[in-house]
Amino acid sequence: MNAATAPLPAAVRGRFPSLEQTTHLAACSIAPRSSDMDQALTTMLDDLARPGFWGAAEEQVSDARCRFARLIGAEVDQAAILPNVSIAAHQAVSGLRWRRRRDLLTTTAEFPGVAHVWLAQEKRGARVRWCGTPTGRVTSADYLHAITTDTALVSVPAVTHRDATRLNIRRIADAAHAAGATVIVDAYQAAGVIPLHVDALRCDYLLAGTGKYLLGLPGLAFLYARHPKESTPALTGWFGRCDPHALDPTRLDFPTHARRFETGTPSVAAAYTAVAGLSLIENLNLAAVRTHTQRLLACAADRLTAQGEIVHLPPTPDERGAHLALIEPHAWAMAAWLDNHGITVAPRRNVIRLATHAYTSDSDIDALCDAIAVYRVKSRTRTPIGASR
Structure with missing residues (x-):
């Protein structure tokens, strides 16, 4: 019985020996340490001790690119590797021209690392428009009501980073395209724990990273571009050339595939561990993973509510990501106390x-x-460990 057919969590839990001592409920922030990650880093150090290290490292980068493309149902020539999702977002938007259409529609629930890139486009002529509540909650209907013929770009998180609201990307993309707008999806809180296929989503761009549910380290992000050659990014580097190894400082050319969006040398450690994490994810049935996580979230919400806690969990499973939000005004204090008792969680304000x-x-x-x-x-009876912030 392989990991794709074995029951969860037994199919994979043995790959995470650190879970014998700790409870890790923070994959929305950082992946837990796995034996696969350890082996990848050992392999990297072994490669570093031998001739040909850079060739071996580039093979890892290429392998990560291929595995991510396969995960989301894309062609490898539609996938680029970048240092983080902020740069990936910049690469996707920097080729747009804000002329007849100027509105960039995003949400108050957008992760700041993406939203700040959108705000920076106002100097280039964009008008950032927000949907959702001032407290950072949003629904698919909010997007559908906000799209107009002035909308040039719609940025939508597949799952919101704070409240784990899963949005109906396909409905939003269809509405955006009908209005003539481009669609970019931040899938960092979905990739690795929810089945994703770019043709089903109908997005033009998709962002994701390795440091959370993809079970790697921070330091590597992916950019999917449906039609890469239609956009030339403002930021570039030697990895973005037709032949990077030509090392010609006098020639600036761009390949027709998505590697035109790439910049400089990626984090080598993150590349090795990205391959390890993606390999682990490839061997899972993500539909089964989603069923498993939804059952656990419902159980957690029921028990915490019975204990008198206030939790935010979207009303239906289709609207839920892989985490829930426990309302707690002293979030950092509670997180510190739980950490001291062997339970890792992910606090936000x-x-x-x-x-x-x-x-x-x-x-x-x-x-x-x-x-x-x-x-x-x-x-x-006493002040909790830590302080509210």
Whole structure:
């Protein structure tokens, strides 16, 4: 029985020996350490000790690019590797011209690392328009009502980073295209834990990164471009040339494939671990992973609510990502206390994010809920560890 058919979490939990000592519910922020990651880093150090290291490193970069393209149903020539999603977003938008259409539609639920790139486009003539509530919640209907004939670009997160709201990308993309707009999707909170196929999503660009649900390290991001040769980025580097190894400082050419968006040398350690994480993800049935995570989230929400906690979980499974948000005004203090008790979570302002993945078990949810109950008792009698910020 392989990982794609074996029941979860047993199929993969053994690949994460660190989970024997800790409960990791923070994949929406950082992936847990795995034996695959350890082996990838060992391989990198072994390669570094031998001649031909740069050739070996470039093979890892190429392998990561191919595996990501396969994961999202794209051609490898539609995928580029970049240092992070902010640069990936910049590469996608920098080739646009804000002339007859000037509106860039985004949401208050957008991750700042992407939203700030959009705000920077105002100097180039864009008008940033926001949908969603001032507190950072958004629905697919908010997007559908906000798209107009003045909209040039629609930026939509596949899953929102704070509240894990999963948006209907296909409906939004269809509406945007009907109005003549380009669609870019930030899939960082979805890739690796939700099945994704760019043809089904109908997006023009898609961003993702390796440091969360793709089970790698931070330092590597991916950019999918449906028609890469139609855009020339403003930022470039030697990896973005037709033949990088020509090393010609006097010639600036751009290949027709998505590597035209690439810049300089990627993080080598992140490339090695990206291949390890993507290999692990490839061996999973992501539809089964989604069923598994949704069951765990529902159980966690039910138990925490019964304990008197306030949680935000979108009303239907189709509208949910792989984490839930526990409302907590002293989020950083609670997170520090939980960390000291062997439970890793992902705090944000006024919320604790509790993320699940293929390796998450029922006992992890039990440990979390038990610990929060103890924390509430202790916090009524003394100041919790840490400070609210």
